[in-house]
Amino acid sequence: MSKTGNILIAYFSYSGNSKKVAELIQEKTGGDIFRIETINPYPTDYNAVVDQAKREQEYNYRPKLAAQVDDMGAYDVVFVGYPNWWITMPMAVFTFLEEYDLSGKMVIPFCTHRGTGLGGSVDDIAELCPNSTIIEGLEIIDDEEIGQQIDIWLDRISISNRLSYK
Template structure:
């Protein structure tokens, strides 16, 4: 598929699952990829990160981000990827969505999970991006055939008409 200059794939990943999905989407769409990183890294111990994520959510905490998108205005389509943490997105993704004006952009969520799907995250995205067009997202369990699912999903969503296959 040819490079489409107006696509950004922004993702937050703790264990690497969401990063893997983001990289596959980037490979298939040719868009730019951006990792959402926090100034203070999350603990490496799983139980510690689970506890911290729960506390961040309880206090509606917005962690500071270590990286910034250089020119968000250059993008018409923003894929936003994350793991499901406590039935929504990690709070770093909330920070990301609040830092940028995504008005008029197509926002497309993708979520990795272990059985809880999107939870309430799509509703949260709709609330945080009231002037954006939210497109059908993709929920991926850690053990599913990711490559096939992404292909099928990209064929269904409106950006597929913007992508062309180079043979």
């Protein structure tokens, strides 16, 4: 994978799994990292988080974010990471993608999950970023050999190889 161009790795992580993947991608690409966090943190109780995530999705709610990317215009490539919540991204990631104009940028999803893969998240990203090139995403199901899975994926999607989902 080429380390040319300006790369941002933006991620939302509840349990730390997506954060771990984001940090490995940063280590391997040399990009900048940005954590997508909500102003009001999610509950620590798993069942309460599940209930809240489901309600947010049902009502198409956009939680407010705690921080913003200083200069999104400086990036050509934006990796977007998240856990799969209810077959798509957490609503905080929807908020993030709607706050920036990612036109002309490569947007590369990565997702942690427990058996649901990327779900409908790639379609949702394509809808939110209609003027971006959406590159093949990575889905991580468990903690085994994450580094190796990321290496194989990064080799497959080399930045010059623009596999678009449009």
